[in-house]
Amino acid sequence: MSQGRPPLRTIQRTFAVLDVLWTVDGAGPTEVAEQMDLPKSTVYEYLRALASTGYVVQADGKYRISYKFLSMGGRMRQRNRLFQIAKPELRKVAMETGELVNLNIEERSKSIIVHQEEGDQSLNLGTYPGMETPLHSHAAGKVLLAHLPEDVLERILDGHLEQVTDETITDPATLRTELDQIRDQGYAVDWDQQVPGMGVVSVPILIDGRLFGSIGVVCPTGRLEDTSYQNDLVRKIRETANTITVNYKYGN
Known part of the structure; x- marks a missing residue:
């Protein structure tokens, strides 16, 4: 297909219908049609x-997204070698620290949670595997951003950098300076930039120089501001990233 040819409208509309069903948590053809400003008959055919x-x-006159998407997502994750290798290592970190630990990847210029493990003192933030957030808004995303190819990085920095909280860095020059520092020191730490009161410390997973993902430990800002605790977390997840790297390269 020619790269200059516009996407098929039917495909775009199909996913627009799914977006509406997700947003309103189920609806009938009339409500979906009103949301999309389309004829009810057209929307009905898409829903059918x-x-x-x-x-x-469909039940009781309403249509909703089925759990088949959950099945697909679960199968995708099970096929992911990084997930399989990282999962037990992240569990160890969560048990040892008591904190919330995430495995993150970059996709479509977003930070995506692939897996998370909860410790006994984890923050309850309503996060979940598959959740996406702006790369520039927390340390686990900035670690990914710092190791993206230069052309991809430039495109992201030249685009709209969302102001998620008052502390989110949205100035491209300031952000680039921080990314340079992250590359030099090998980890990232910040707080209050994605959620007020939430801090994140993160390291990349680099295998033969190629970025595979990042490990992020999420905890209250007050705990992460303690330099000694922060250093302990950095040491622990660096060791974890190293274990994942070795097991990925040489394990079965």
Whole structure:
């Protein structure tokens, strides 16, 4: 297909219907049609087609997204070698620190949580595998951002950098300076930039110089401001990243 040809409108509309169903948590054809400013008959055909695939279910006159998406996401994750190798290592960190520990990757210029493990004193932030956040808004994303190819980094920095909280760095020059520092020191630490009161310390997972993901430990800002505690976390997740790297390269 020619790169200059616009995407198929039917495909775009299909996913727009799914977005509406997700946003309103289930709706009938009339409500979806109003949300999309389309004829009810057109929307009904889309909903009927989606229901035939199993990705949408219908009950009591309403359509909602089915758990088939959860099944697909679960299968995707199980196929991911990094997830398989990192999962037990992240569990160890969560048990030893009591904190929330995440495995993150970059996709579509976003930070995506692939897996998370909770410790006995974890913050309850409502995060979940598959959740996406701006790369520039927390340490686990900035570690990824710091190791992206230069052309990709330039495109992201030249785009809109969302002001998530009052502390989020959105100035490209300031952010680039921080990314240079992250590359030099091998880790990132920040707080209050994605969620007020939340701090993150993170290291990259680099295998033969190639970025695979990042490990992030999430904890209250007050705990992370303690330099000694911060250093302990950095040491621990550096060791964890090294273990994951070795097991990925040489394990079965």
